[in-house]
Amino acid sequence: xNYLAHLHIAEQCGSSLLGNLAxxxxxxxxxxxxxxTLSDAIYLHRFVDGFIDALPEVKACRKHFPPDVYRFxxxxxxxxxxxxxxxxxxxxxxAPLEKFVSQAExxxxxxxxxxxxxxFISVSQRMWQEGWILSYRELDTVGFALERMSTRTPRMAxxxxxxxxxxxxxxxxxxxxxxxxxxxxNAAKTWCDKRTNQKMGA
Numbered sequence: 001x002n003y004l005a006h007l008h009i010a011e012q013c014g015s016s017l018l019g020n021l022a023x024x025x026x027x028x029x030x031x032x033x034x035x036x037t038l039s040d041a042i043y044l045h046r047f048v049d050g051f052i053d054a055l056p057e058v059k060a061c062r063k064h065f066p067p068d069v070y071r072f073x074x075x076x077x078x079x080x081x082x083x084x085x086x087x088x089x090x091x092x093x094x095a096p097l098e099k100f101v102s103q104a105e106x107x108x109x110x111x112x113x114x115x116x117x118x119x120f121i122s123v124s125q126r127m128w129q130e131g132w133i134l135s136y137r138e139l140d141t142v143g144f145a146l147e148r149m150s151t152r153t154p155r156m157a158x159x160x161x162x163x164x165x166x167x168x169x170x171x172x173x174x175x176x177x178x179x180x181x182x183x184x185x186n187a188a189k190t191w192c193d194k195r196t197n198q199k200m201g202a
Contacts, residue, residue: 001052001184002082004133006045007104008092009185013192016041017107018114025120038114040195047191052081052184061176064169069161076162077173079136079145084177086136091178101133142166 001009003021010020019034019041030039052058053074065073089097105128110116127133135141143163150160166173 001048002078002136003127004082004085004136005078005181005184006048007108007133008085008100009048009188010041010044011100011104012185013044013188015044015192017104018110020045021108021124022116022120025117025123034114043195044188044192048184048188051187052180055180055183057176057180057183061169061173061180064172065162065165069158069165072156072159072162073165075149075159076142076146076166079142080166080173081177081181082133082136083139083142084174085181086133088177092181097134097137104133139167139170 006020006023007017009015010017016037019030019038022038023042023045026034026042030042034042058074058077061077062070062073065076069076085092086097089100093100095103108124108128110121110124132141143166146163147160150156150158
């Protein structure tokens with residue numbers, strides 16, 4: 001899952017949107033550095049990433065990608081899931097996407113007491129200022145994002161080639177998304193409930 005999905009899942013689980021958004025930029029045990037609220041959100045993000053990568057339905061979707069780009073297919077699909085979530089937002093949230101994004105931006109203001117990585121701060125500022133999330137309603141944005149990511153390092157160059165597969169199998173991926181997202185959202189809620197119960201019983 002990418003930015004929008006992690007923000008939506010965080011809201012649905014009553015978790016910190018900021019922590020879920022920042023998690024990809026943080027390594028190691030977050031509780032050694034961040035507040036309990038932010039740390040819990042980072043662990044939720046990590047759970048979601050691991051859960052969706054292990055789903056048989058996602059593994060089936062990855063099989064559409066040819067061998068030369070297969071290793072990058074999980075990254076490409078994460079961005080594609082955000083596209084489908086944005087495109088079909090009314091199926092998942094009562095508020096318009098524009099309102100959700102506006103509220104999420106406010107929730108993701110960075111407090112002085114959380115030492116978040118500078119790279120995350122820079123990326124998040126650009127994301128909100130340039131309207132990345134709303135732009136994911138357009139398929140071309142997926143291609144643009146993959147192209148941009150492919151230029152980060154020579155190793156990532158094949159990522160740009162994933163877009164042709166997404167276009168070719170668009171209908172299959174779109175039809176697979178609702179069940180994938182439902183399973184992921186339900187699993188995230190269950191994970192959060194168990195974590196809360198464990199803390200209460202500790």
